[in-house]
Amino acid sequence: MAQYTRVSGSVGLITLQSPPVNALSAAMRQGIVDMMQRALSEPEVKSVVICGQNGIFCGGADIKEFGGQMSGPPLIPMIHAIEAASKPVVAAIEGIALGGGLELALGCHYRIAHSKARVGLPEVTLGLLPGAGGSQRLPRLIGVPAALDLITTGRHVTAAEALKFGLVDQITDHNTVNVAVKFAQRVADQPLDARRISTYPCLCPSDVAVLFEEVMQRVRRTARGAIAPIACVQAVRAAATLPYNQGMERERELMATLFTSGQARALQYFFFAQRAVGRWSMPSGARWDTSKPRPVHKAAVIGLGTMGRGITVALAQAGFSVVAVETQEKQLMEAKQAISGMLERGAKRRGVAPALDKINYGRNIQSVADVDLVIEAVFEDMALKKKVFQQLSAVCKPSTFLCSNTSGLDIDQLACQTRNPELVVGMHFFAPAHVMKLLEVVYGPKSSPLAVATAMQLGKKIGKVSVAVGNCRGFVGNRMLKPYLEQALFLLEEGATPEFVDQVLEEFGFAMGVFRMSDLSGLDVGWKVRMADGLAMPDPTTGQPTRLRQGRRYSPLGDLLCEQGRFGQKTGRGWYQYDKPGSQVAKPDPWLHSFLDEYRARHALVAHRIDHQEVLERCLYSMINEGFRILEDGIAAGPEDIDVIYVFGYSWPRHHGGPMFYAATVGLNKVLERLEHYYQAHPDVPSLQPCHLLRKLVASGRPPIQKWREVIKKVRSQL
Numbered sequence: 280m281a282q283y284t285r286v287s288g289s290v291g292l293i294t295l296q297s298p299p300v301n302a303l304s305a306a307m308r309q310g311i312v313d314m315m316q317r318a319l320s321e322p323e324v325k326s327v328v329i330c331g332q333n334g335i336f337c338g339g340a341d342i343k344e345f346g347g348q349m350s351g352p353p354l355i356p357m358i359h360a361i362e363a364a365s366k367p368v369v370a371a372i373e374g375i376a377l378g379g380g381l382e383l384a385l386g387c388h389y390r391i392a393h394s395k396a397r398v399g400l401p402e403v404t405l406g407l408l409p410g411a412g413g414s415q416r417l418p419r420l421i422g423v424p425a426a427l428d429l430i431t432t433g434r435h436v437t438a439a440e441a442l443k444f445g446l447v448d449q450i451t452d453h454n455t456v457n458v459a460v461k462f463a464q465r466v467a468d469q470p471l472d473a474r475r476i477s478t479y480p481c482l483c484p485s486d487v488a489v490l491f492e493e494v495m496q497r498v499r500r501t502a503r504g505a506i507a508p509i510a511c512v513q514a515v516r517a518a519a520t521l522p523y524n525q526g527m528e529r530e531r532e533l534m535a536t537l538f539t540s541g542q543a544r545a546l547q548y549f550f551f552a553q554r555a556v557g558r559w560s561m562p563s564g565a566r567w568d569t570s571k572p573r574p575v576h577k578a579a580v581i582g583l584g585t586m587g588r589g590i591t592v593a594l595a596q597a598g599f600s601v602v603a604v605e606t607q608e609k610q611l612m613e614a615k616q617a618i619s620g621m622l623e624r625g626a627k628r629r630g631v632a633p634a635l636d637k638i639n640y641g642r643n644i645q646s647v648a649d650v651d652l653v654i655e656a657v658f659e660d661m662a663l664k665k666k667v668f669q670q671l672s673a674v675c676k677p678s679t680f681l682c683s684n685t686s687g688l689d690i691d692q693l694a695c696q697t698r699n700p701e702l703v704v705g706m707h708f709f710a711p712a713h714v715m716k717l718l719e720v721v722y723g724p725k726s727s728p729l730a731v732a733t734a735m736q737l738g739k740k741i742g743k744v745s746v747a748v749g750n751c752r753g754f755v756g757n758r759m760l761k762p763y764l765e766q767a768l769f770l771l772e773e774g775a776t777p778e779f780v781d782q783v784l785e786e787f788g789f790a791m792g793v794f795r796m797s798d799l800s801g802l803d804v805g806w807k808v809r810m811a812d813g814l815a816m817p818d819p820t821t822g823q824p825t826r827l828r829q830g831r832r833y834s835p836l837g838d839l840l841c842e843q844g845r846f847g848q849k850t851g852r853g854w855y856q857y858d859k860p861g862s863q864v865a866k867p868d869p870w871l872h873s874f875l876d877e878y879r880a881r882h883a884l885v886a887h888r889i890d891h892q893e894v895l896e897r898c899l900y901s902m903i904n905e906g907f908r909i910l911e912d913g914i915a916a917g918p919e920d921i922d923v924i925y926v927f928g929y930s931w932p933r934h935h936g937g938p939m940f941y942a943a944t945v946g947l948n949k950v951l952e953r954l955e956h957y958y959q960a961h962p963d964v965p966s967l968q969p970c971h972l973l974r975k976l977v978a979s980g981r982p983p984i985q986k987w988r989e990v991i992k993k994v995r996s997q998l
């Protein structure tokens with residue numbers, strides 16, 4: 280775990296050895312304690328260097344240990360002992376020094392970093408704070424404003440930025456360990472008192488109280504109910520206002536609260552879930568580790584509307600050559616201008632040259648003949664998409680992967696239009712496509728593991744978190760959205776207002792409640808789909824909007840709004856009113872309230888008092904129930920896939936882990952019991968009927984979420 284060698288005669292070199300990231304597990308901490316003792320006890324050794332194996336200093340505490348009983352030497356006394364050492368200790372930082380890894384480096388007397396290294400205190404992203412002295416040492420070293428920024432955002436900084444802050448003493452382009460060893464030799468006789476950060480006064484600007492107030496307000500506004508960012512501010516405030524020892528005590532108290540909170544558990548689960556989705560599998564047994572992707576050098580995008588533009592930008596920014604096709608001259612010119620603007624703004628932000636020359640624009644689909652992969656992004660219309668796929672199949676090389684950016688259409692029907700259906704997959708991007716992290720890679724029954732592996736790898740290369748999912752209406756994300764939206768409408772019919780439903784969901788942590796979100800995305804989008812499905816129509820016998828379709832409850836409220844031209848923000852009216860079309864400031868609309876009253880009266884619906892709990896349970900549990908159905912159907916391989924999709928694509932609050940993790944924390948038996956209760960009250964709403972897998976998990980003794988796959992496997996094998 281930690282290896283000790285003596286180099287250059289007088290330097291004790293401690294190398295952290297625990298791939299992949301040299302995390303500070305109990306064994307690693309024990310190793311460091313032992314090796315430090317050895318270095319300090321050897322009279323020939325005048326100074327010490329701590330480095331990491333394989334070009335990585337340290338990725339911090341071992342997150343896996345947080346879930347169990349902590350054992351081994353604690354981190355805080357270990358770091359204190361390093362700082363108190365009588366011989367200079369130099370951290371040689373290569374690759375990364377994150378979290379506890381940076382806190383370890385802050386306990387050292389000097390820090391030398393490679394120019395390509397990144398450092399940071401990302402504990403806040405795991406629901407924690409830098410609880411091994413980081414919240415107290417960092418402000419003492421780099422000042423309160425910079426420390427607040429790093430600790431509350433968890434962002435990683437480059438070595439150059441770290442040098443500017445004074446966080447590291449030197450950066451090098453050469454072998455960092457060699458440089459650190461020479462440095463350690465040079466400082467071997469230097470006094471250490473001025474190098475112990477815990478003894479420094481905390482560097483505060485004169486208006487520090489105002490600064491804390493401002494940061495606290497910002498954090499509360501953006502945290503959406505997450506508690507760790509607030510605790511981080513409180514911990515830094517302790518550094519600024521208390522002596523070091525008392526500050527450490529405050530850090531410990533705050534850490535204890537966070538450490539045992541459900542939010543930390545959810546965020547740590549989510550850390551591993553994000554990584555788990557990369558290890559995809561298909562019901563056929565094909566898997567990430569047995570399916571090799573084919574390299575993609577040149578790609579094409581067909582259709583340069585909002586989605587196509589974003590996809591083109593994402594590809595070009597990642598260095599792909601792109602053929603961007605739009606058949607209408609005027610639209611092509613507009614798209615070219617918009618894409619250039621997006622690339623220029625993005626390049627300016629990142630301090631690089633815009634990748635304008637990566638894109639060739641054309642009006643003719645023939646121009647994609649030699650590309651390796653095409654992403655079709657035309658209007659969401661099956662007939663149109665089928666036509667495009669027929670054309671692509673005729674024009675492209677036989678080996679070209681043909682992908683559709685669709686939010687829910689049947690991939691199999693598109694694959695059937697082509698010569699090589701095994702090379703067809705869905706790539707469901709989320710708007711704006713160059714910004715949003717999520718990509719659903721959708722495999723149909725004919726999609727080959729090669730096509731899935733290639734689309735997954737492409738997604739990774741363009742910076743997306745890609746999740747492989749099966750083919751069904753709406754895939755995972757939009758399929759689960761349907762019961763959620765449906766419940767929200769039913770709640771309005773029964774007496775709630777859009778403002779109240781949104782308030783409850785936003786208090787839960789969604790960036791936007793369901794109605795504000797619908798106004799933003801445009802009510803006409805769903806209306807068109809419902810019309811195509813034959814739903815958004817008056818009852819043929821009465822001519823009235825009907826509340827029952829195919830024996831199921833149906834709410835025509837959204838359709839009625841659309842019939843009035845209320846499409847949301849873009850028309851200045853929707854579930855809310857806006858000052859003008861395109862405005863984003865939603866205001867309650869008295870017209871809407873009267874409309875709801877009239878609607879209820881017309882349908883003899885008696886409004887009743889709907890409370891916070893009912894809104895949350897009906898909206899979330901119906902969505903979660905659909906999530907269990909998706910698992911049962913094999914559309915998602917595991918709960919992690921669903922959770923990652925919901926956090927990255929649908930603004931599910933990350934500190935609740937995702938809908939499936941949330942169900943596990945609420946208790947599956949409680950979710951089941953409440954669904955049964957609501958289904959009894961609403962037997963014409965099938966999405967409230969608890970699904971078989973949920974019942975099975977409860978009957979199996981509610982195993983932890985990590986064990987659900989075993990039960991899922993059994994349930995699927997019985998189907």
Ligand SMILES: CC(C)(COP(=O)(O)OP(=O)(O)OC[C@H]1O[C@@H](n2cnc3c(N)ncnc32)[C@H](O)[C@@H]1OP(=O)(O)O)[C@@H](O)C(=O)NCCC(=O)NCCSC(=O)/C=C/CCCCCCCCCCCCC(=O)O
Nearest residue numbers: 302338339340341342343377378379401410411535538554
């Ligand atoms: C940037 C990375 C490091 C690397 O990224 P990349 O190259 O893309 O690779 P990945 O795929 O992400 O990772 C590769 C595998 O490594 C695993 N991994 C990564 N980091 C860790 C880690 N820190 N621990 C465990 N495992 C890790 C990862 O999962 C991959 O494996 P797999 O594919 O999943 O199998 C990137 O990985 C990254 O960003 N890592 C996280 C960095 C991070 O966030 N570090 C901070 C960790 S938290 C920390 O350090 C906290 C320190 C303070 C602790 C103080 C403890 C005091 C306890 C007090 C408790 C008080 C309780 C009181 C209770 C009471 O009183 O009762």
